[in-house]
Amino acid sequence: MSKLSAAITAVGGYVPQFVMTNQMLEEMVDTNDEWITTRTGIKERRILKPEEGEGSSFLAIQAANDLLDKRGIKAEEIDLIMVATATPDSMVASTAAFVASEIGATNAFAYDLLAACSSFLFGMSTASSYIESGRYKKVLLIGADKMSSIINYKDRTTCIIFGDGAGAVLFEPNDEGLGLQDEYLRADGSGRKFLGMEAGGSLLPATHETVDANQHYIFQDGKSVFKFAVSNMADVAEKIMVRNNLKNTEVSWLIPHQANKRIIDATAKRMGLDASKVLMNIERYGNTTSATLPLLLYDYEDKLKKGDNLVFAAFGGGFTWGSIYLKWAYN
Secondary structure, eight states: OOOOEEEEEEEEEEOOSOEEEHHHHHTTSSOOHHHHHHHHOOOEEEOOOGGGOOOHHHHHHHHHHHHHHHHTOOGGGOOEEEEEOSSOSSSSSOHHHHHHHHHTOTTOEEEEEOBTBTHHHHHHHHHHHHHHTTSOSOEEEEEEEEGGGGOOTTOHHHHTTBOEEEEEEEEEEESSSOEEEEEEEEEOGGGGGTEEESSSSSSSOOOHHHHHTTTTSEEEOHHHHHHHHHHHHHHHHHHHHHHTTOOGGGOOEEEEOOSOHHHHHHHHHHHTOOGGGBOOOHHHHOBOGGGHHHHHHHHTGGGOOTTOEEEEEEEETTTEEEEEEEEOOOO
């Protein structure tokens, strides 16, 4: 009997309708389109407007329903739902549990997974392990973030980068040798002083003082984060290739976290990949954190062919980073 592996068998996605362009940001902070484009590769991002009164769960629900409709399965068939997110609806009640109830996944257990921009990548590892155990047949992994809810639109180091969105994938058993092949995942807790959110957790609960000091918005030391991300994301992507004897000609697609075009270019260069093999949508969505990887699969699904060798790579706050090698399972 062939070894059981975990393969992605369906993809869904959702981005809000409202488009925030670089020109709009020029009216809000001291920046301009050329500065943003040359340093990040971003032209616009999607924003879930505050007056709509919805959180990350709304984005996740839309992506999940899109996947279920395309795959032609009922929500009751799902065994487990994980929501990878850095912006849960609330700090206590699981966003994933609410998503499961709202889509009608009455037979699934559900929980959230938080590893900043690496959340979805780490979730791929977790989802695959559940499938490979043989105990679960359908695991729904959703990456969803409403980054606009923790962005200070007077801080040009962060407001130009992030957008809102969600993507979802379904993992199922595969006996053809397709699906997740290998992973290399890492973390370094010293990185939280360079990228994170100071208040709102148990370390610094909300007070009038923390709100007045804007400590409930995400912050980053751009130069330090860029340096760590360029080096570590490229390192793990190269390592996964070497460990699996993958030549650059054998890599069908690089699926990189959409944080910064320069970081993506550096990773592709280290892997020896031509730009035509690198999937990008950062120009239209910006950095949607946990949603970047599944949104790439959603946008480029028609280009992916059964047996394609995909290398995923991500880097996130905390710091967290890693790479996954996966063989695509369907046309």
